Amino acid sequence: MTDTNLTYKKSKRRQDIVFPIVNAILLIILMFVTLYPVLNTVAISFNDGTDALRGGIGLWPRVWSFKSYESLLSDPATYQAAWISVSRTVITTILNLVLTSMLAFTLSRKEYVLRHFLTTMMVLTMYVNAGLIPNYLLISKTLNLSKTYWVYIIPTMFSCFNMIVLRTYISGLPEALVESARIDGAGDFRIFWQIIFPLCKPVLATVALFVAVGSWNQWFDTHLYNAGKPYLHTLQYLLKMKLATTQASANAAKSTADAMTSTTQMTPITIRCAITVVSAVPILIVYPFLQRYFVTGMVLGSVKG
Amino acid sequence: MKKLLSVLLMLALVLALVPAAIAEEEPITVSVFVGNPREQPTPDNKIFKKIEDELGIKFEFEFLAGDLDETLAIKIAGEDYADLMDGGNSADTLINAGALINLMDYISEEKTPNIWTHIQPYLGRLLYDDGSLYIIPNFGRNYNAQIQNYCNGPAFWIQKQVLEWAGYPQVKTLNEYFDLIERFIAENPTNEDGNPYTGFEILCDDWRSFCLRNPVQHLVGRPNDGDVLVDINDNYRVEAFVIQPYAKPYYAKLNEEFHKGIINKDTFVQNYDQYIAKLSSGTVLGMFDQYWDFQSATDALVTAGMDKYTYIGLPLVYDPEYVDGKEIEEHYLNGAVINVNRGYGISVNCPYPERMVQLFETLLSDEWQTILEWGIEGEDYYVEDGRFLRTDEQKKNSQSQPWKNANTAYALMDGLPKKQGTRDDGNAWEPGNQPELYFDLMSDYDKDFLKAYGYKVPADFFNPPIELAPYGEAWQIDYVNEPDVSIAETDFVTTQMKYLPEIIMCDPAEIDGKWDEFVQAVEDIPISTFIDYMQEQVLKLVEKANGN
């Protein structure tokens, strides 16, 4: 008995020393493997475009050039578009958090009579797709949302995937929380808003990240509904257009005779990398604020008793 | 002098007429859809401001960011047409959906003399059977002499240094070409930096796989008809040239070169970016391609001062041994082709079709054409001894995208009918074709290189353009509204891209078997769906051309 206990303890000690080291090494290797291509992208974005065509750039630009960023950021339209993008991202994220968690809460209530019906209905939306044209006709013709700012908000207020993530999390919370609140006479809405919603912070931070990234990276809705209205263009749409234009001019229309004179300093390669950086930076800035919630964790023990 | 006077007189007349015509018309905003990606012109764009001031027309552009066919399908479903619609390469879809109005209702010799002069020689090709016209072509209408400084289209390309090394020989046939590459590589396996040379690249990325599929038609002496070969001596018989017996020697030759190490198997899996990177590094000696397709690599080489690694196009043909001892005459350069059904149409939603046609008419005047092509005299170009020239500053401007967004109307211009070729005063209509500007930009290396051959421009390597066949060029024939034909064509391309690399890489002993398998696969598509349709269309076009 004492013998086994001893070996158990010994092995445990070995685990406690060896494991963190192995773990750290593994994670550092992983970091290197993921970081290299990212830094490579950044390096290329700061390289001269024509030179970058020759490839072989590592972690440092070979011929420095800010041309790609200049062409992206010198256009005054960029700032108007950035504003549209930021505002739509913020509004969409807030609306999503509220609506999604609200529905998730109701669908986590086992006693709710519509629970099964509504859950099935929501889940199926992830698997059925009516196709582009009917969706377009709905939003553009029936609801008349095209050429308006609302087309960025109204169709994207809710996401089923995030709702399920939230619901799973809420189901994992101690049932006693709801029970005791109910005994105190709280209604469902108050229970949701005052007890459940604050407890969901880690997963709300995750959902906020998912929604914000999705909304921020969206260009297709601008393309479909607002392409003809420059003041409603989003940043991603402008960037997408920049890239497409650079590509198209690299392909050079066979009849435009400018061929010999078109030595530009931008190429699709550098532009693409610069666009990646420009669109990722705002998210990287916001990220630590969200990360705090889902990396640090919370103390639930106190309410569990 | 007399000429100049008449030009001035015309100008004065136009100038006098234009404001009078405009005065009575309301300022309008016209929505424009362009089926290509472009950057928005700046709000205070110089040329658009001029158009607004003088013609009372403002433009609101929508450019294409996504997929063209998808976008058009949506616009058709929602009938969401802009006033002017440029459907890019799928404009026929718009015509077929009834999205565009018949322009012939507004065009006549009296009402629109400029447009009439512009399209009159091509009416046979342009008009539908019922006499309607939906789009005035944006390119391919040459006035006076067509200017050809270089070959912008297909050719077998070779690094200039290889020809220099060999003492500037004339390379005319496929065997001579590969023989030269082999000899060069045997003596110079690597470049100065020690990187090994690749003898021949074959780009197989998506639609750019024409580099793999197209060469044979040129080797037998025809210009670019796309996927088919049209025998003009045999009643315009259309055939899929790539499965004919005369195509086999080319791929057998490539197989031979593959096993000699001249072709590398990575060429079949690399994407376009990698291909350009490889060309730009100066280690690729040759390839079959179209000039515009690897323009960016040329730019990179020139910028890096590696002029001797840039390419010159060679119009190769089969050696007589491959074609029953026949001597083949090359015809890579073709007569100018009118760009049928490409450009702006006026949509059924447009409230002022007449005024739009008048806009085309006005902008097609010599005065406006000069402004649209060259810009404003003194600002964008200057005139010296009657020649249109540009200062270094002006040249630099014309290449800067932000500058173009603010100072040119290129966003609109691409889809407009325009004059190409030579002006009556001898200048080129398009700045890019002006010989002085072309020579200015040519490097000393290139000048010396051409001098060694006794040539003036790279186009001198080629025979002069042959007369355009009455059907135009067969790749222009559209089948966007014929799903079966279009599926057969896609399958045809896919089959070639799958089998041809295998044939090139296989054991030489297996070529015959692989080739038969390939031919069988193409016939099983069945390819006749595609060929029969093309045949029908070619004959129809020939008949139309002869009828007029």
Added chain:
Amino acid sequence: MSQMVQAKPKKRGGIGEFFSKLWSQKQLMLMSVPIAIYVFIFSYAPMWGWITAFMKYNPKNKNLFDNPWVGWDNFKWLFNRQEWLGVLRNTLAMSLINLVFGTVSAILLAVLLNEVVTKAFKRTVQTVTYLPHFLSLVIVVSMAQNIFASDGAVNQLLLSLHIIKEPVFWLGEGKYFWWLVGAINVWKEVGWNSIIYISTMTSIDPSLYEAASIDGAGRFQKILHVTLPGIKSTFVVLLIMNIGHLLEAGFEIQYLMGQNLVIDWSQTIDVFVMKYGISKMQYSVGVAAGMFKSVVSILLLFLANFIAKKLDEDTLI
């Protein structure tokens, strides 16, 4: 206890009982029904489009019923294409590979991160690993093509380790294609996919770890008996959801990497539809393929959900 109270009225049944219960749940309904209506409008109303799968639809016909009915022809066209079975096989294979390796790698990373004590290190690793999610696939695929080229890093490494004698033609031989796609997906998304597990792990009661420590459990025991059970419901729910998505193997990566030499292994349903759908004026074929995918997905989903229920696990529905 609470559930027993809830269960009672159900047994008694009765319409009056039901309505009184409905009334007592009016707040829940207020919080959910408007969202349900919203979802109905945006997700279900456009489904009239499915009937075009049985037509030869052309958007130029303004009246939907001007389009000729063709019965099952569009489906037949799809299923009769000689490459269809291969396309289906590729789609399933690649999404299975993706599902298995994607999930395992994400959980593994989350667990490893959870074991890190130093907060700064934990955050750094987490931030760095999720970065590739933001690289566009065009960039990623281009890099992968360089790494796996004949003279690329992978071949050079394997050659120098004498594992292979000749460079492997990774990109040109079909048998490697699925695994390359899997590897790229894992690399790109592992950090991103782990976020959801990391945030779930925060809900694990820290006292459970303390209790385990007191019982003398080592690292591995704690992972096995505390961490993994803590994320089990999230895992099961995501698994069911992803099984429903087995016909979604992606589009872009196959489109970018799938040179025609490997087309028999690379073409997925989405690539196929892109090639032969709208671009060939075959709108209805695209809809039919979408409908086929939806129906199969829903069947798979219910099957997975049913199995989970039988195993007494958490369920999606």
